Amino acid sequence: MIFLNLVCNCMQLYALSTNPLLHVRGENIALHVDRGVIIENANTLTVKKFIELYEEPKIPCILTNTANFWPAFQKWTPKSLYSMHRHRKFRCGEDDNGKTVKVKLKHFLRYMKKQTDDSPLYIFDSMFDDSGTSCPIKQDYEIPKYFQEDLLHLVGENRRPPYRWFLLGPRRSGTTIHIDPLATSAWNTLIYGLKKWVLFPPDISYKVVKAEDLVNKDELEDDESIDYFLKILPRLKEKHGLELTSRIIEFYQLPGETVFIPGGWSHAVLNVQDSCAVTQNYASSGNFNTVWRAVRDGRHGMARKWLQALKRVRPDLACRADAINERDGWSESDAKLQHCKNKEKRLAQVLDPQKRHEEMSSGSSDSDDEEEVKELKRKIENKSIKRKVKVTESSSEEGS
Numbered sequence: 001m002i003f004l005n006l007v008c009n010c011m012q013l014y015a016l017s018t019n020p021l022l023h024v025r026g027e028n029i030a031l032h033v034d035r036g037v038i039i040e041n042a043n044t045l046t047v048k049k050f051i052e053l054y055e056e057p058k059i060p061c062i063l064t065n066t067a068n069f070w071p072a073f074q075k076w077t078p079k080s081l082y083s084m085h086r087h088r089k090f091r092c093g094e095d096d097n098g099k100t101v102k103v104k105l106k107h108f109l110r111y112m113k114k115q116t117d118d119s120p121l122y123i124f125d126s127m128f129d130d131s132g133t134s135c136p137i138k139q140d141y142e143i144p145k146y147f148q149e150d151l152l153h154l155v156g157e158n159r160r161p162p163y164r165w166f167l168l169g170p171r172r173s174g175t176t177i178h179i180d181p182l183a184t185s186a187w188n189t190l191i192y193g194l195k196k197w198v199l200f201p202p203d204i205s206y207k208v209v210k211a212e213d214l215v216n217k218d219e220l221e222d223d224e225s226i227d228y229f230l231k232i233l234p235r236l237k238e239k240h241g242l243e244l245t246s247r248i249i250e251f252y253q254l255p256g257e258t259v260f261i262p263g264g265w266s267h268a269v270l271n272v273q274d275s276c277a278v279t280q281n282y283a284s285s286g287n288f289n290t291v292w293r294a295v296r297d298g299r300h301g302m303a304r305k306w307l308q309a310l311k312r313v314r315p316d317l318a319c320r321a322d323a324i325n326e327r328d329g330w331s332e333s334d335a336k337l338q339h340c341k342n343k344e345k346r347l348a349q350v351l352d353p354q355k356r357h358e359e360m361s362s363g364s365s366d367s368d369d370e371e372e373v374k375e376l377k378r379k380i381e382n383k384s385i386k387r388k389v390k391v392t393e394s395s396s397e398e399g400s
């Protein structure tokens, strides 16, 4: 009898621990089960240990108990979001001219409930409204203790690229394969739902994992997360075999868990269930060297400002930047020349009458609710809304 009980208990425990849906928020009963990724508990992992074990060696992990007391768990349910923010507009993509498309939350929540799209729309909002005043939802969470150092704030809130996003999407929506901009690392905490992740280490080239050659355009396959997970990834695994599959990190993220994505790792995410999350990108002492190189090479105006500020408040890092430049044979004057060339190119684009016309005619409309829904529907049907991801959002250099 005792033996039978023991067997039953073990079987129950096994069923509980292997079922990702049977997770109690904040208390990870699956802690000791292989989830395909390292899981660390923020109650016992110190910041120093996190930097040593994960941030500096660039190893992804899941962190539990980082968000137990966030108001977001109460305030970001579909019901509360509807009652508190239904009239607020959120970004859910961009049109063919690259212009941001926004939708009122009440319409998006309705869309989420009813949609049967193959690749649905996804709110990916950097938490600022048009007038630049910040959205109240950013008070509903706290930056976990591991990610408090935020060196890019030194370039100024207006000049720095977008760095925090509120994410809300129905099942089958997601983020296709990409590398986060400027070599920044990121954290991503799931409030509700279920996300599937795949991550590839930085030494596997982006071209290989993007696998354009494996996309079957004749079958209308697309550059979307759902196609990536269901079609491209299996083909990629088959093509490269164990050499690649042994290096891939693949797992489910459960509510209350924070995923750490080190800079340079290619990754894709699929919302397996309707999901709501928050994510931020950051630069810290731990990833400074790679972020500095990326900023220096891609955002010259911002790099100059950043270095000036670092000299004032973080002279140790300013010295590190100078040493890196010297080691790479990088000079400010060469960069300036390149920057001028880029600027000329952009100016030529702006002066092009065709481009200017497109720019003006794509201004955001102040349509009433019905018009907005109709327009949204039309765009969805035409499939002309493209997901706006971090990569494109911050890829353009600002004038300086």
Ligand SMILES: O=C(O)CCC(=O)C(=O)O
Pocket (backbone or CB within 6 Å): 165, 167, 174, 175, 180, 186, 188, 195, 267, 269, 270, 277, 279, 390
């Ligand atoms: O959860 C998501 O869809 C977004 C994940 C991501 O990779 C990103 O925001 O860069």
Ligand SMILES: [Fe+2]
Pocket (backbone or CB within 6 Å): 178, 179, 180, 186, 267, 390
């Ligand atoms: Fe990302």
